Amino acid sequence: MTQTLFDKVWNRNVVVPESDTQPATLYIGLHLIHEVTSPQAFTVLRERGLKVRRPDRTLATIDHSTPTLINPDGSRPYVTEQAEKQVQTLLANAKEYGIETHGWDSDNRGIVHVMGPELGATQPGMTIVCGDSHTSTHGAFGAIAFGIGTTQVGHVLANQCILMRKPKTMAIHVNGTLQDGVTPKDVILAIIAKIGVGGGTGYALEYCGNVFREMSMDGRMTVCNMSIEAGARCGMIAPDETTFAYLKGRKFVPENYAAACKDWASLATDEGAVYDKEVHLRAEDIKPMVTYGTHPGMGISIDSLVPAAADDADESALRYMQLKAGQTIAGTKVDKVFIGSCTNSRMEDLRAAANIFKDRRVAENVTVIIVPGSVLVKARAEEEGLDKIFIAAGAQWREAGCSMCLGMNGDIGQPGDLIVSTSNRNFAGRQGPGVRTVLASPETAAAAAVTGVITDHRTLGAAA
Numbered sequence: 001m002t003q004t005l006f007d008k009v010w011n012r013n014v015v016v017p018e019s020d021t022q023p024a025t026l027y028i029g030l031h032l033i034h035e036v037t038s039p040q041a042f043t044v045l046r047e048r049g050l051k052v053r054r055p056d057r058t059l060a061t062i063d064h065s066t067p068t069l070i071n072p073d074g075s076r077p078y079v080t081e082q083a084e085k086q087v088q089t090l091l092a093n094a095k096e097y098g099i100e101t102h103g104w105d106s107d108n109r110g111i112v113h114v115m116g117p118e119l120g121a122t123q124p125g126m127t128i129v130c131g132d133s134h135t136s137t138h139g140a141f142g143a144i145a146f147g148i149g150t151t152q153v154g155h156v157l158a159n160q161c162i163l164m165r166k167p168k169t170m171a172i173h174v175n176g177t178l179q180d181g182v183t184p185k186d187v188i189l190a191i192i193a194k195i196g197v198g199g200g201t202g203y204a205l206e207y208c209g210n211v212f213r214e215m216s217m218d219g220r221m222t223v224c225n226m227s228i229e230a231g232a233r234c235g236m237i238a239p240d241e242t243t244f245a246y247l248k249g250r251k252f253v254p255e256n257y258a259a260a261c262k263d264w265a266s267l268a269t270d271e272g273a274v275y276d277k278e279v280h281l282r283a284e285d286i287k288p289m290v291t292y293g294t295h296p297g298m299g300i301s302i303d304s305l306v307p308a309a310a311d312d313a314d315e316s317a318l319r320y321m322q323l324k325a326g327q328t329i330a331g332t333k334v335d336k337v338f339i340g341s342c343t344n345s346r347m348e349d350l351r352a353a354a355n356i357f358k359d360r361r362v363a364e365n366v367t368v369i370i371v372p373g374s375v376l377v378k379a380r381a382e383e384e385g386l387d388k389i390f391i392a393a394g395a396q397w398r399e400a401g402c403s404m405c406l407g408m409n410g411d412i413g414q415p416g417d418l419i420v421s422t423s424n425r426n427f428a429g430r431q432g433p434g435v436r437t438v439l440a441s442p443e444t445a446a447a448a449a450v451t452g453v454i455t456d457h458r459t460l461g462a463a464a
């Protein structure tokens with residue numbers, strides 16, 4: 001029988017299939033934990049006298065509440081005592097239960113969805129969970145990867161399994177040739193604008209077509225990262241030579257790598273396999289995208305006009321964003337620019353931004369913070385001299401972490417600020433009370449930084 005990528009990975013990991021009365025029991029190959037959603041789970045574990053079932057299949061990092069600045073005396077300026085306590089608790093719990101942890105002293109510390117793949121802990125054919133909705137990122141490797149709640153974090157710590165109903169499958173095909181300057185971020189924003197923030201609800205997405213086959217792993221991670229913003233808990237891309245080349249030599253990959261790759265290659269969807277739903281986009285139609293509202297589905301191409309509100313929710317979104325239907329989005333004044341997050345904080349993202357910052361200056365009255373996704377990304381970027389380009393342009397180059405994506409560490413904007421952000425959520429108040437977020441690619445964010453207004457990066461003239 002022909003099978004989709006999702007079916008194959010699901011079947012590999014099912015312990016007890018689902019029935020009319022019971023969800024399936026799914027084995028979990030990798031459990032990633034961070035400081036926000038794990039403390040309570042450990043408390044319950046301790047209360048019940050349980051051990052961590054597979055410490056060797058669990059990996060910990062600190063990312064959300066971690067400061068991205070260092071005090072002159074070397075200490076870390078935590079935003080609150082609670083933020084510091086959260087981090088200390090994670091470190092203590094992981095130590096007590098024998099879980100490999102990437103804390104302050106690790107060269108691999110970073111946003112959980114950046115460091116997992118970097119370590120090769122993320123692998124094709126696996127099931128991967130984390131108490132974090134953007135776990136969908138890891139689907140870029142052909143894994144079934146999804147976010148879970150804190151209660152489930154406890155379950156997985158205790159028994160390495162999860163109870164789950166099998167979702168339906170949806171193929172999203174993007175075929176053709178992307179226009180110059182159109183990035184993976186634009187592709188996923190265009191997909192979400194098309195299918196809507198609820199379009200993927202109940203489905204596991206598979207991104208199909210030459211556009212994804214030709215995309216780098218960094219790009220594929222950007223795309224899969226935002227599956228959750230279309231309502232899908234997971235999104236996947238079939239593993240191929242690009243995947244195998246990326247993972248080769250990384251810490252956790254199987255010893256017999258050739259055999260592993262051969263096995264992984266067999267996971268691709270079979271010819272003729274049937275999805276529950278299929279959606280098609282033409283690559284040629286996709287342009288650089290920005291959001292104009294307060295959810296990621298409110299996206300338009302950068303050269304278009306802000307659409308009329310369809311309902312009260314749209315209307316209040318436009319009011320919040322201080323935008324009017326019918327106006328151009330390009331030219332809107334920008335206060336801050338954030339380049340980072342598990343969506344766009346990898347080497348390719350930083351290189352793309354540096355290309356624009358090179359020999360240019362950040363516009364007056366614009367604050368730019370650039371936050372690498374991991375300590376490793378930071379080191380690599382510095383080896384390439386990207387930090388020097390950013391600093392020379394007048395941007396701030398910070399320590400790795402989630403930072404202004406969610407602002408749990410105190411990196412937030414002022415009320416009323418408009419922030420062009422390479423992150424994945426533009427919800428009201430996410431980057432600080434009253435802050436207006438415009439989601440965009442690193443290129444578009446950098447172009448806004450140097451011009452001071454929302455700008456199509458393809459129209460920038462030669463640098464000075």
Ligand SMILES: CC(C)[C@H](C(=O)O)[C@@H](O)C(=O)O
Nearest residue numbers: 036037131132133134147406
């Ligand atoms: C803190 C965490 C639970 C949350 C998530 O689940 O995604 C965060 O990472 C986010 O991006 O909003």
Ligand code: SF4
Nearest residue numbers: 134341342402405406
């Ligand atoms: S970078 Fe943002 S989206 Fe990603 S895990 Fe951190 S807070 Fe969540």
